[in-house]
Amino acid sequence: MRKILVTGGAGYLGSMLVSKLIHRGDEVTVIDSLRFGGSSLAHLAGFKNFKFVEGDVRDLDLMAGLIKDAEFIFPLAALVGAPLCEKSPKEAEEVNLLSIKNLLELVGDQKIVYPTTNSGYGMKEAEEVCTEESELTPVSLYGRTKVDAENLIQKAGNGVSLRLATVFGSSFRTRFDLLLNNFVLRSLRDKRIEIYEGHFKRNFIHISDVIDGLIFSMDNFDKMRGSAFNLGQDSANMSKMELAQKVKSFVPDLVLTENNDQKDPDQRNYIVSNEKIRKMGFTARVTIEEGIVEMIKVVKLRPNISENL
Ligand SMILES: NC(=O)c1ccc[n+]([C@@H]2O[C@H](COP(=O)([O-])OP(=O)(O)OC[C@H]3O[C@@H](n4cnc5c(N)ncnc54)[C@H](O)[C@@H]3O)[C@@H](O)[C@H]2O)c1
CATH class of the missing domain: 3.40.50.720 (NAD(P)-binding Rossmann-like Domain)
Structure with a gap:
């Protein structure tokens, strides 16, 4: 203890x-x-x-x-x-x-x-x-x-x-401003996501x-x-558009459009290696697909949720 x-x-x-x-x-x-x-x-x-x-x-x-x-x-x-x-x-x-x-x-x-x-x-x-x-x-x-x-x-x-x-993923205080959580929320609520800087990669x-x-x-x-x-x-180094397309594969009537007028305030576009911690003996296990399935259930259970909560 x-x-x-x-x-x-x-x-x-x-x-x-x-x-x-x-x-x-x-x-x-x-x-x-x-x-x-x-x-x-x-x-x-x-x-x-x-x-x-x-x-x-x-x-x-x-x-x-x-x-x-x-x-x-x-x-x-x-x-x-x-x-x-x-x-x-x-x-x-x-x-x-x-x-x-x-x-x-x-x-x-x-x-x-x-x-x-x-x-x-x-x-x-x-x-x-x-x-x-x-x-x-x-x-x-x-x-x-x-x-x-x-x-x-x-x-x-x-x-x-x-x-x-x-x-x-979900938590006792789930954040819906995080990219995957936000995409799933908008895919079910709005059926439409406008993506800016869609080619920017993140981990x-x-x-x-x-x-x-x-x-x-x-x-x-x-x-x-x-x-x-x-x-x-x-396995989860991917662009915003690739992530959105993965969400669409679970929500087929989702419409994806691109609009490059908006900017990511952190201007991040990178591929990250996690080898150093893996060599210490730690590997992350949950896939993007599993996270999308989880968040679809969360949004269905909390239909009045908004990204500001
Ligand atoms: N969520 C992510 O994607 C992410 C990624 C990288 C790093 N982090 C880091 O992990 C940590 C936790 O992030 P999170 O996503 O849980 O954020 P969160 O906003 O959900 O939690 C932050 C908590 O800090 C508390 N807090 C804020 N100001 C305080 C103060 N002055 N005194 C006492 N408590 C205060 C808030 O009440 C809140 O409960 C942060 O340091 C963040 O920078 C988060």
Whole structure:
């Protein structure tokens, strides 16, 4: 049984991670400001090994007390995604970057497993494969704060960082702004998807593989410490249009059109290698097709859902 602190534990990834840790028998404390509410954690209320603190990671006194009791920390609290960060740039700097700097000043021998985004790889030449050695050139404020925070963690030497591909799949707080989830929602609700920058390639990963990857990094911390690892599914390096066509193969009356007036705020177009973490013994398993089937069921079960939830 381990003592674990999860910041942002009520979110899309956090609620799934915390559930899994609690069922493993770990002792977990979550701190979250409940920006999206707390119903994502309500199913854990009866577990004695689950503790919840409503609060802000920018509160240094509160964080100091929580950190000293922890063995492992997953700092997940963030303003996630380029649009949200552009809307609240000061808060994005404070939560995504400054709170990590403060965390590193407060920790003693606690170990940190940090999720960041692989959107920092930005625009690459066609067929160039990004490894952890590839240059990080984030475009958006979101990408920059995450890359800068990762650098601080690497420098401190007591962390592992995972550069996540675009996540898909359902959670206790399912996000519908993520590409695959969003395409499935729109395919069933609108029967039409207008795609911009359809040839831009991305890498994808199912949420259950992300959670297993985070826990794998905790369990293998001493071997992975001080390094960054791409975390994605190798078979899921594909363009937006290829992804949309896969969705169409499950929703035949879907109409796909292209419109290149809009731009991805993160300007990402890359193929990612996940070999480094695979060599450590971790492989992502859930396929894009399985994710589409899952999300079709989710949208049918939640017909009034919108991408802003
Ligand atoms: N979902 C993805 O595709 C993805 C990809 C790469 C990296 N990540 C990273 O994983 C982490 C979690 O992302 P997510 O998708 O679960 O996002 P999310 O928005 O669902 O969860 C973030 C959580 O942080 C909380 N939070 C925000 N500001 C806070 C503050 N000041 N104090 C305390 N809590 C605060 C929110 O209430 C929310 O519950 C983030 O660090 C994100 O950058 C996510």
